[in-house]
Amino acid sequence: MPPPFSWIVAVAKFLYDFIVGDDWTVAAAVGIGLIVSAILNVNNLPAWWLIPVIVVVMLGVSLRRASRTH
């Protein structure tokens, strides 16, 4: 692959590994959680609690899935 394309592929792969890693559902849940938090905030509803709840719940879900596959 010529240099400009190989660099783009390398950067895309780095960003995917950095943000998504080996469980895409955790990154997706955080992304959705941030969008929902913004919506709650716009509607003057308390929103600070949502991401910590998502972190705790999604860690458990991801660990359970990992232990089933190993």
Added chain:
Amino acid sequence: MTGLWAVLITTFLASAVEAIEMVTIVVGVGATRGWRSTLIGAASGFGVLAVVVVVLGAALSRVPIGPLRLIVGALLLTFGLQWFRKGIMRVAARGLAGIGGQDPHEAAEWTGPGMDWTAWFLAFKGVVLEGLEVAFIVVTFGAGAGHFVGAVVGGVGAVVIVGGIGLALHQTVRRIPRSLLQLIVGVLLSTFGTFWAIEGLGINWPGGDAAIPGLLILYVATALVYISLERNRALGLRPAA
């Protein structure tokens, strides 16, 4: 003179809070992934910061910090959660093996040649975000109180002193087994990431900065519960499939 000292001390203390967050990330990432790429990332962050401060000067206080906090916070959170999860699994499997020295089963996460871009990126954005916040504090306090030199001395002094403490502690940090260190850094990155991402959305935390230790306690408790559950699972204390 009293005004100058008040500005210097206030700026020092406010900047020290930001500097602690910066140094925690750099020391944690360096101890876990290796120091070379981490320190190059931190130095690159300081370089970018110096250019931004020189170019923008006092106009820095008008730069919107919210979007930057949201982006950096979300990235730290998603990455921190990966280490949080791996740390729980490894500590549950190995316990505190290797404490006081290196566990022979654990190798540094980065073993390839050249730059470890993950370590570089984490250190870089930790330094840029926290450094910008220190710069905002210096500009705001300095301009507000009319003692710009005192504010600069307070801000730079906080970064230098907290950085020196981090440097002095790095040998102690190296004695922590890598699996436990990965869990600790994962918890810290997730804590700061959660805090900054929510702040970046313009949402106020109950108690302001005091929410950081609250989040830390919640995530540490979460780690302890999940480590216990993972250990029980590994010991076969689960219903047969």
